[in-house]
Amino acid sequence: MKIQVVEGRLLEGPDAAATGMDRRAFGEFVGPQGELASYAFGWTTGADPHAGWLTVGIGAGNPGGGTFHARVFDNGGQIAYALTDEPFESVPEGGPDLTADEARAHEDLPFIWFVVDRVMERDRRAWWMRHWVLGTNCIQTLEVFERREPVLLVTHDADDELWQLIGTTDAAASTGKIGHLYHALDADPTLLDVLDLTPGETATRTHVGAQWTTT
Known part of the structure; x- marks a missing residue:
């Protein structure tokens, strides 16, 4: 089975301070062995410094399920990620929200980063966020x-x-x-x-x- 990244809805609207536009994109991931994950990522145009956020959820309803959250930022001209305690979004496949320490200890963290890399490669809205974060x-x-x-x-x-x-x-x-x-x-x-x-x-x-x- 081929890897699938399926773009979902895009939500756009003024941020709470009315200083920029808040954008949140959603989608679904299907892995080569049929593994499922849901994701969301987003950014606010008025934010300074430029940083985005992402969520990946797996295993809804299963003991090992969880929802991972990370910050997306510019690291010397390259996109980088840092796990965070702060939840960004809820996604269909996600289990309980994990703290950064819980996410680091989770056995499926390598799979989560695999999903993130594929999403950033294939979801067109992620390209938009990338250019915003990097200030291209x-x-x-x-x-x-x-x-x-x-x-x-x-x-x-x-x-x-x-x-x-x-x-x-x-x-x-x-x-x-x-x-x-x-x-x-x-x-x-x-x-x-x-x-x-x-x-x-x-x-x-x-x-x-x-x-x-x-x-």
């Missing part, structure tokens, strides 16, 4: 930056790994502006599908809502 910069044409043109070309440069967002105006004929990649996604969620471009890859489309072509 990108160069945008002035027309895209000012939201006067849609993004029709996305590149992830091979040499410096810089992201570029280009609209209908040729980049050579436009002024480049530096912005955060997640801000562009806030304005156009259809960019979700190309947030996993590897260095050297390019994605194009004819209009917003059209299928992306990656080369």
